[in-house]
Amino acid sequence: MQRAIVAAALLVGAALPSAQAQNWPGKTVRIVVPHTAAAPFDGELRAFAQALTQVFGQPFVMENRDGADGAIGAEACAKSAPDGYTLCATTSSVVSLNPAIYAKLPYDPVRDFAPIIHVGVLNSVIIANPSLAANSFRELLQLARANPDAVTFATMGNTSFGSLLLGWLKAKQGIAFYGVPYKNATQGMTATVAGEVQVTTYALGQIVPMLKSGKLKALAMVGGKRSGFLPDLPTLAEEGLDMPVPRNWIGMFAPTGVAKDVIGRVNSEVAKVIASPGFKDKFMLARGVEADEFTGGSADAFAAFLKTDREEYARIVSAIGLARR
Missing domain, CATH: 3.40.190.10 (Periplasmic binding protein-like II)
Known part of the structure; x- marks a missing residue:
């Protein structure tokens, strides 16, 4: 009898994330952005929020929390309840570069963030x-x-x-x-x-x-290739710079613990938006944001990319001799 009760409890516990995803969203979802509303990629993120609002029938609201090199907004997202009603949208500087420069941060991007989707590279x-x-x-x-x-x-x-x-x-x-x-x-x-x-x-x-x-x-x-906007403008590498230039990417995350089904649903809908006709021209290319081979991919693919990205930023900081603060 006791074993049956324990087994039943485990089944109920396993079903909770799934139930959370099935009923989600039942209210407003906020997207915390640790950057100013004047950031070049802000328009793209607002377009995502509008599209998610239409798809899910609940408001997705942007909340810009700039300051301390993004640490203020990142902490707010990391410490939010993992119930799916707080998502985050940020860049490589907050997720990959900050940990290489700052010894003490109020958040740990590996521990506190669940990757959702890579949404572009800022050229x-x-x-x-x-x-x-x-x-x-x-x-x-x-x-x-x-x-x-x-x-x-x-x-x-x-x-x-x-x-x-x-x-x-x-x-x-x-x-x-x-x-x-x-x-x-x-x-x-x-x-x-x-x-x-x-x-x-x-x-x-x-x-x-x-x-x-x-x-x-x-x-x-700055990027690794010339742009269609300025095809005659050479890259830094073509101009003789031997510095590795990491990608200045933009991505969406959730606090660790959010149901995988919720992450999967957001990933799927954002990927559809990125692939929709006209979106790249209006909300990405016009703002200097381009898609690469990781843009619009799965959450697992984004997580694998992040590991390599963090290592690359750490190598650059070490090569410069920049002491962690």
Whole structure:
């Protein structure tokens, strides 16, 4: 009798996640985003939220929780109840780079986050104020080498590609820029247009009009391949940079413990949105976000990708000699 009771209890416990998924969602689902609403990929995430609202018949609401290099929003997501009513959407900087730089974080991305889906890669460009006396990345390096700590470069705190690039150039080539930290990429780009700083990085899609109007000039693509938006613009590798350039990806997560069926349903619907006609052109490519071989894949495939991604970021931080804080 006692064994039968224990077995029945185990069956009930095993059925709970499934029951959670069957009844989910029964109320508003929030999507915590540890980034500013001005982020280049914010529009894509809002399109996902709108699509999920239509599919599931309950509101999916974005909640931007910027600050502390994404740690504030990441902690809020990690410590939420694993009931499926809090999801997270963030980037490589929060999940892969922060742990390589900060010894103490209020969240552990491996322990606290369940990967849902990879939704794209943010393609960025090295851009400069038109007054800068360099028209290519090679010329930029020559200018900075001849004028140590004089060429100003807007970065977005410790966990931005700009910070890694400046650290790599100083450690590997002895080239020193003057880094100027800004709260987010939009502020850094605006400062570059205004001439407050000379160089920065920014998402490609949103700056094409400013490049065409002459308010900015492009020096190199950050990613591993040229873009259809600017096919004549070489990549950093083509310009001679020997630094490994990790992908600045965007992905969706849930707090660990959320039912796998819920994760599977969100994965399936978001993948459908990504594959839908016109979505990539309107909400991804126009904002500098592109799909790669991992975009729209399974949760397990995303988890496997993350392991490799974390290792790559850790190698770059180690090569720079950046001490964990």
